Structures are given as C-alpha cells and as structure tokens.
Amino acid sequence: MNGFRGDSALSDIELEETLSKRSLNQSVVSRLLPLIxxxxxxxxxxxxxxxxxxxxxxxxxxLIGLVIDRGLRQAGVDAPLIAWxxxxxAATWGIRFALGGLSQYCAGLAAIRVLNDLRTRVFAHVQRLxxxxxxRTKAGRIIARADRDLxxxxxxxxxxxxEFLSAVLRLCLSGFLLWLIAPALLAGLAAVVPVLVAATFLFKRVAQRSWASVAENRSRFTAHLVETVAAVRLIKQSGRDRENLAKYQGLLEDFNSSLIFGSVRSGWFAPFTGLLTTAGLALTLVVGGRGLALGTLTLGELTQSLFYVFLFLAPLQEFSDLFERFxxxxxxxxxxxxxxxTEPEIADAPDAxxxxxxxxxxxxxxxxFGYRPGQPVIRGLSLTIEPGEVLAIVGPTGHGKSTLVQLLTRFYDVDExxxxxxxxxxxxxxxxxxRSHIGVVLQDNVLxxxxxxxxxxxxxxDASDEHLVTAxxxxxxxxxxSALPHGYATQVGPLGSQLxxxxxxxxxxxRAYLADPSVLVLDEATSAVDVSTERRIQQALRVLCEGRTALIIAHRLETIRSAHRIAVIENGQVAEIGNHAALIARGGHYAALHASYEQAAGLDRTNAAPGEPLPAIANAAS
Known part of the structure; x- marks a missing residue:
C-alpha cells in the first residue's frame, strides 16, 4: 500500500477500497450473521x-366466521357462543399488546448488545490502524462509520x-387456510406471487444502489463538519465562514438530491404492491360472491376469506419497508x-x-522513504546518535526533519x-x-x-496524585x-483549549518526564510559547535531556546551539554535521541558515560568544 501514502487523486470511497484491498460492493450476509x-x-x-x-x-x-355462521342463525342468536x-x-388483542411490548424489549436488548459489541470492535480496530x-482518510468519514452507519x-x-419471518408466516398460513376454504381464491392470488418476486428483486437492486449513494453523500457532509470544527479558528481568522457554509450547503444539496432521487427510483414499489392488493381483493369479491350465490361458500367463510386475503396481501406491502431497510x-x-x-500497515512481527x-x-x-511513489523525502540517509548525546536537526521546511521522527517511532516503515x-x-x-522507550514532545501536543x-x-x-505533583x-x-483556577484539578477543556x-x-x-523514556524527541517543542513560561520550559527541557539520547528538531536556531552535534538535513540527506562553532566556521549550509535566521529575526549577537549555550539544554550538553 506504499503507493497510496497521501494520494488524493482517488475519490474518498476509491481510496477506502484501495486501503482495504476489497471492493465496496461485497456480499455482507455471511458477515452479518455471526454478529447475532x-x-x-x-x-x-x-x-x-x-x-x-x-x-x-x-x-x-x-372467531368472526364462527359467530356469523353459528352465532347468528335464523333460529336465533347463540348468546353464549357470541360471548365466548x-x-x-379480546384475548387476541390482549396478547397482541402484551407480547408486542415484550418483543420490543427482547429486540432492544439484543440490539444494544450487538451494536455495542460492533462499536467496540470498530473503535478497537480504528486504534490499531x-x-x-x-x-489519508478524512476524520468525518471514520466517525460516520462508527456512528451513523452503525x-x-x-x-x-x-x-x-x-418482522420478515412474521410476514412470511402470515403469507404462508393465510394461503394454506384459503386453500382449505376456497382453492379458487388461492389460485387467483397465487398468480400475483411471481410478479411480486420479480418486482422485489428489481426493487432490491435499485434501492441498494440508491442507499449506497445516500450513505456516501452523508459521509461527505459529516467529514466536512468535522473538518470545520477542527479548523474553526482558521476559518474565522481568514473570514471564510460564508464560503465554508456554501460548501457545506452544496454537500447537503448533493445528499438531499441522492435521497430524493433514490426515493423516486424506489417509490414505485409501495404503490405497485397496493395495486396487487386491490386486484386481489377484487378477485376475492368476484370469486367469493359467485361461491356464495352457488352455495359453495357460507357467509362466514367468505368473511374469513376476506380476512385471509388481507393477511396474504399485507406482507406484500410490508416487504417495501423491509427491503428498503435491508x-x-x-x-x-x-x-x-x-x-x-483495512489492515494496519505497521504490524508486530510474530517474534517481536x-x-x-x-x-x-x-x-x-x-x-x-517517501510518502508517495517516486517522490522520496529521505534519500540514502545515514546518521548515528550515541547514547546520552543531544543531537539537533535543522534544515529547510519540507526536507525530511520531522519525517525522521515518523520513522524512528515507526509510524511509517522505511522503504529502503x-x-x-x-x-x-x-x-x-x-x-x-x-514507543514506550521513545518520548515525543511536539509543538502542538494534544491534551x-x-x-x-x-x-x-x-x-x-498507577501513580498517586502526590507522585504526579512531585514530578x-x-x-x-x-x-x-498549581496557579491554575483549580490547581491540578483544573479541567483542561477539549484538546486542552482552556490552557x-x-x-x-x-x-x-x-508527562514525558513521567514516562521516563530512554530516547527523547523534541519536535519544535519550544516554539509558540508565551514569554512568562519560557524559562520554566527551558528548565523542563534541561531536566528531560539529562541522561537521555535527545533529538531536537527546531527552526529557532538559538534553542539548539548548545547541542553536542547539529545535523543539517537538506533534500532528505545529511548535508553537514558538527557542533555549532565548527559549522559556523565551515561557512556551509548551517552558516547560511544561521545568517538567514538572524537576519530575519533581527537579532544582534555581535557580543555573544560563538558557542554560548542557552539554558534550555546547557547542562544536558555539558
């Protein structure tokens, strides 16, 4: 799957198919049955x-037929029979109401367990990826799978x-009873069954394609909603809220169009089954009326037959809703x-x-290594960091500095x-x-x-509160x-937004100190901080680097001058390596970067010693 790292040329669903190495239109019946x-x-x-x-x-x-034929005779009314x-x-309706609630309870109990187990399975799998x-995949699409789709x-x-079993039972039992009472009625109704089967097959194919389009368009506007929430500050700052709203409305229109179009394409099924029902009732009245006139049917049997016809034809209309849900x-x-x-690209070996x-x-x-085929970010790079050494990595943006962290923590595997x-x-x-031996502190860490x-x-x-405070x-x-409104009990807010x-x-x-890693990676960890806490962050960095191998990736060159060595990465290769003084004296890539940085920052360091260390890692480098 290396050929699809970061590839956006494919559509979202095509990319998901590529990553899973499966087709979307696969049979799911055999996979759904084990869930229940x-x-x-x-x-x-x-x-x-x-x-x-x-x-x-x-x-x-x-019971109704019994009352008509035997309870309401010309000789008189059989009151006890009618009462019974x-x-x-009344008992049948009581059973209906009582068992209906019990059925909903049992079905709900099963649904909760099945869906919770599946949600847990999906969540655990997402964490494994x-x-x-x-x-490569939009967060909103993942959320749509784990929420609405489930x-x-x-x-x-x-x-x-x-419900399907109930419909089939009513269909079969009513057909059997009609055959016992009047085979001619059943023969007439049986003529509609082949028509129904053909219509159902066609409806299933049309409806499945329609609902697949609806599900895809729902995933798209959900993905856009999630992206908007994540980037709300950027949208407000750039004044793009109207354009963003217009895009969201466009996605909603696509969703509504697919929903309406799907309803139009499959909306014929319910009226069609209604037509079959009407034809069946008309046939029953004609055949039943003739039987009543000829004396081959009693009024009670005709009444029963009408009920059975309804019970035979009603499932045909229910199939519309059942197959739409299906x-x-x-x-x-x-x-x-x-x-x-979709299998994780990075997996443990059997003997890890x-x-x-x-x-x-x-x-x-x-x-x-490259995120896309034919576009390497790292090219034949060789670099060694000794235990306890502080190595700073600098270089132009996009030349592979942070990619080294991705490879070291094995978020990606090397190509060669x-x-x-x-x-x-x-x-x-x-x-x-x-990863338990490698601690990573980023510029925008997540809480x-x-x-x-x-x-x-x-x-x-397993640490106590006292141990955490001591650290x-x-x-x-x-x-x-401790100066926060509620000290260590202060709520940090979503993603730490309250801090x-x-x-x-x-x-x-x-947190990195508590993890006590053997290797520490600081990727732009000292940038974008307020001045009042900068000294404390420098002190924390000094403590963290003591006795550990440390990799410091930074654009602010003053934060890495005291490192044991500085590696300059350009075009995915080590262009230079050495300490600050040696690299400045060499007058190569690092010296040019340093001069550009100081010019851009407007700093005056004419009185500073060439190798003067900053407090952040001075002790770690000594």
Missing amino acids: APVWRPIAAVIGIELVQVLAIFARPL ACAGL SVGYFD DTLEPLLIQGPP ANGTACAQRIFLLLD LIPPLVEGRIEFRDVS GAVLLDGQDIRSFAERSL FGGTVLDNLRLARP SEHIGAHDVL SQGQRQLVCLV
Missing part, C-alpha cells in the same frame, strides 16, 4: 413471540428478521466492513522483541535501509514496547478532556500548574 450469534436467545424469544402473535391474528377471522367469541377476540491511514444496522439486524443497512454495512477489512531497557543508541542506516535502536532493527520491536492530573496520569496510570515540581512546572500554549506544553513535558 451471541444474542440468539433474545432473538429466539422474539421469533417465538412473533409466532404466537401470528396465531393470535389468525384466531380472529376464525368476543372474549376470544497505522498513522498513515489517518493521514445505527443503521439496528433495524436490519434486530428488527428486520423477526438496502440501507446493507449499504452502511459494506462501508463498515470496508473499514474493518520487548526489551525492558534500552541504552538509546540510534542509527539511520542508508534510509530512503533500516532504523536501528541499540543495534536492533526497530521493525523487530513490538510497537508498544518501542484529552479531563483534569491536569488526568492528563499526567496517561503516562503513569511536576522536579521538572519546574509546579508553580504554573495557554505554554501551560499545555508544560503538562506535556511533565
């Missing part, structure tokens, strides 16, 4: 209840089978299974290593060469174990909803965090 196997008991109860309700329904015409028949009718999948499966999996559910199920069929400790020696050995940790190819490590303590505990779940004190963040950039960064630095 764990809840066969409540499903069996629902089926049993439907059987009892069907028998109660068919008892009514029998009325009691029986590699980072590359999220780089909800659509409920009527298909739980309510659909019992088409809608199938379209959504296909998309869910497309997600579940789980080392308890690592020294922190890193080697990029002749590494080549190898990345080694303590002499072992990182592909031989278990992913969880590898989860909850308190400051909740976010710190992500790195050390914060040791790293120099306690004064800032300043500097406060969020301090929380992330404390």
